[in-house]
Amino acid sequence: MKHLEKAFGNKLAIALFIAPALILFTVVVPLPILHSFYMSFFKWDMLSEMTYTGFENYKELFSDEIFISSIFHTIEITILSLILQVSLGLFLALCIVNITRGRKYYQNAFFIPNVLSSAVIGILWFFVYNYDFGLINSILKTVGLQSLQQEWLSQKYVIFALSITTCWQWVGYHMILYVAAISGIPQDIIEAAIVDGAQGFKMVSKIIIPQILPVLRVSIVLIITGSLKYFDMAWIMTEGGPDFASETIATYIYRTAFNKLQYGLGSAASTFLFAVSILITIVINKFAAKREIAY
Amino acid sequence: MFAKYIKISSAAKIVIFAFLTFYSILTLFPLIWLVYNSLKTNNDFLANPFGLPQISKLQLKNYYDAWVTMGIQRFTINSLIISSVSVVLSILISSMAAYAIERMIWRSSQKVLNYFLAGIMVPIQIILIPLFINFKKLNLLDSRIGLLIPTVAFALPTSIYILTGFYKTIPRELEEAALIDGCSVYKIFYKIILPLTMPAFVTIAVFNFLGAWNDLLIPLVLIQTPELMTLPVGLLNFRGMYGAELTKMFAAVVISAIPSIIIYFVLQDKLLKGMIAGAVKG
Numbered sequence: 345m346k347h348l349e350k351a352f353g354n355k356l357a358i359a360l361f362i363a364p365a366l367i368l369f370t371v372v373v374p375l376p377i378l379h380s381f382y383m384s385f386f387k388w389d390m391l392s393e394m395t396y397t398g399f400e401n402y403k404e405l406f407s408d409e410i411f412i413s414s415i416f417h418t419i420e421i422t423i424l425s426l427i428l429q430v431s432l433g434l435f436l437a438l439c440i441v442n443i444t445r446g447r448k449y450y451q452n453a454f455f456i457p458n459v460l461s462s463a464v465i466g467i468l469w470f471f472v473y474n475y476d477f478g479l480i481n482s483i484l485k486t487v488g489l490q491s492l493q494q495e496w497l498s499q500k501y502v503i504f505a506l507s508i509t510t511c512w513q514w515v516g517y518h519m520i521l522y523v524a525a526i527s528g529i530p531q532d533i534i535e536a537a538i539v540d541g542a543q544g545f546k547m548v549s550k551i552i553i554p555q556i557l558p559v560l561r562v563s564i565v566l567i568i569t570g571s572l573k574y575f576d577m578a579w580i581m582t583e584g585g586p587d588f589a590s591e592t593i594a595t596y597i598y599r600t601a602f603n604k605l606q607y608g609l610g611s612a613a614s615t616f617l618f619a620v621s622i623l624i625t626i627v628i629n630k631f632a633a634k635r636e637i638a639y
Numbered sequence: 640m641f642a643k644y645i646k647i648s649s650a651a652k653i654v655i656f657a658f659l660t661f662y663s664i665l666t667l668f669p670l671i672w673l674v675y676n677s678l679k680t681n682n683d684f685l686a687n688p689f690g691l692p693q694i695s696k697l698q699l700k701n702y703y704d705a706w707v708t709m710g711i712q713r714f715t716i717n718s719l720i721i722s723s724v725s726v727v728l729s730i731l732i733s734s735m736a737a738y739a740i741e742r743m744i745w746r747s748s749q750k751v752l753n754y755f756l757a758g759i760m761v762p763i764q765i766i767l768i769p770l771f772i773n774f775k776k777l778n779l780l781d782s783r784i785g786l787l788i789p790t791v792a793f794a795l796p797t798s799i800y801i802l803t804g805f806y807k808t809i810p811r812e813l814e815e816a817a818l819i820d821g822c823s824v825y826k827i828f829y830k831i832i833l834p835l836t837m838p839a840f841v842t843i844a845v846f847n848f849l850g851a852w853n854d855l856l857i858p859l860v861l862i863q864t865p866e867l868m869t870l871p872v873g874l875l876n877f878r879g880m881y882g883a884e885l886t887k888m889f890a891a892v893v894i895s896a897i898p899s900i901i902i903y904f905v906l907q908d909k910l911l912k913g914m915i916a917g918a919v920k921g
Contacts, residue, residue: 347819348818349744351823351824352742353745354824355745357739357825358739358743361735361736361739361743362735362736362739364732364736365732365733365735368788368791368792368795369755369758369792369795372792373761373766373792376768377761377766379769380765380766380768380769383768436659436662439658442647442652443652443656443659446659449663450663452904453666455903455911456666456667456670457666457670459853459899459900459902459903460896460899460900461853461854461870461896461899462853462855463870463895464899467875467878467888467892468670469669471673471885472669477685477885479668479688516666520911520914520915569762573763575764576855579855580855594762598860601767602771602860607772611768611769614765614767614768615765617764617765618761618765621762621765624760625757625760
């Protein structure tokens with residue numbers, strides 16, 4: 345259809361439709377990334393002159409123990425989140441697909457934390473973990489287990505505590521993805537498996553998990569990318585403390601730039617985070633390519 | 640549905656129900672604890688953080704104080720403004736872009752789509768320092784416009800992704816017929832496509848509204864005056880100022896959680912459907 349091509353190939357119309365999104369997006373995302381990369385070669389606090397220092401910022405970054413430890417904390421949170429959210433989410437999903445009564449209630453109950461803002465969740469859990477009047481310690485006291493009371497946001501437990509809160513926030517989301525995937529497994533596959541005698545654990549490991557693998561992969565990707573930029577909970581509950589025990593790459597960037605006004609150093613850390621994200625994206629894309637071949 | 644063709648013994652069913660019930664209590668109890676403590680006096684809370692409030696001494700005044708005296712009202716209004724305006728803008732801008740990418744005929748359309756989609760992977764921390772510095776130069780710090788720009792921009796990739804998927808499903812015949820009737824591309828988009836896109840718009844609106852409503856990092860960096868703070872930043876500021884009046888702060892936290900929960904219960908089908916579709920396709 346010639347007139348169709350003429351109307352929908354109208355260059356001016358295309359430009360008018362795409363321009364607002366393209367300009368806004370380019371100005372806010374790719375250009376600042378380049379700007380950040382550029383600034384990572386300068387020392388600057390916004391008050392004095394910007395001075396070019398080459399790779400000085402990167403050297404400083406990787407000799408800063410706090411930054412190195414922030415990388416490890418980010419990795420710890422990623423691993424803990426993967427373990428907690430995937431296993432619990434899968435377990436909850438397997439329970440939920442086997443019931444019909446009350447299903448809606450359970451799904452809502454598990455999902456509700458996910459719609460709350462991190463400010464709400466962070467402040468709430470700060471008080472859940474509080475030593476003197478927190479929920480956990482007061483329950484322990486009520487049931488006579490004072491000996492188990494802890495300073496939950498202490499150096500020893502803080503990463504674990506933060507990961508538990510993040511699990512509380514996100515496990516319902518992953519559970520819902522798994523429930524949708526399990527409900528979408530073709531009936532004949534399940535029936536054939538039952539005829540073959542697949543029951544219980546065997547059914548889960550041999551049939552269900554392989555069948556929902558694509559969704560599992562998506563949820564793992566979401567957890568990894570979410571953990572990589574882990575900021576809100578660490579900042580609200582502990583500000584990266586105590587004594588930087590919960591400093592993540594993201595809180596490090598924020599602190600360096602906006603508390604210490606070391607914009608160059610902060611930009612170097614940002615650039616590092618960006619490089620890691622790119623790397624992970626490439627790895628993920630490789631996975632995705634594999635997936636296309638497999639199906 | 641799965642449950643129909645898997646046989647589970649009734650003993651196993653009881654175990655499943657017991658576990659689910661236990662875990663749902665575990666999940667909901669922190670929220671319930673927050674709500675009932677927001678109705679206590681500060682001293683009652685400190686004396687017994689676990690106990691229920693006395694009915695005769697319910698402190699509804701905590702809510703009044705948090706809302707009126709301590710400024711949660713203002714933060715809520717700010718959040719409403721930012722979230723609603725950013726939803727309208729992101730829908731408008733992303734639907735135009737998605738239409739151009741999916742329905743118009745030009746060579747680089749897929750490249751442009753991939754360019755936007757790459758934005759989904761970008762952690763927002765990376766762009767905050769340059770954004771802050773440039774906004775300072777442009778006098779956009781501490782302004783609603785300054786806050787809206789990145790909020791809308793970061794909503795674009797997912798919105799465009801959902802909409803291009805949606806536009807794929809609209810049959811070409813509609814546009815062809817309109818074209819023969821003498822409609823221009825602009826008129827086709829405005830009169831035919833936009834009304835058809837309403838269901839997808841609702842999904843995007845819920846997504847982006849909650850995203851803007853819950854966002855902490857962008858307003859934390861870009862807004863410093865309390866007059867313009869959104870709820871999450873306002874709550875943190877509130878904690879800094881009235882940190883000793885815990886039960887009033889609980890009331891403030893409850894107030895700021897209510898809109899999200901209402902939106903969830905009213906539009907949960909839309910929200911969940913969009914989420915599942917997005918994740919399963921992605």
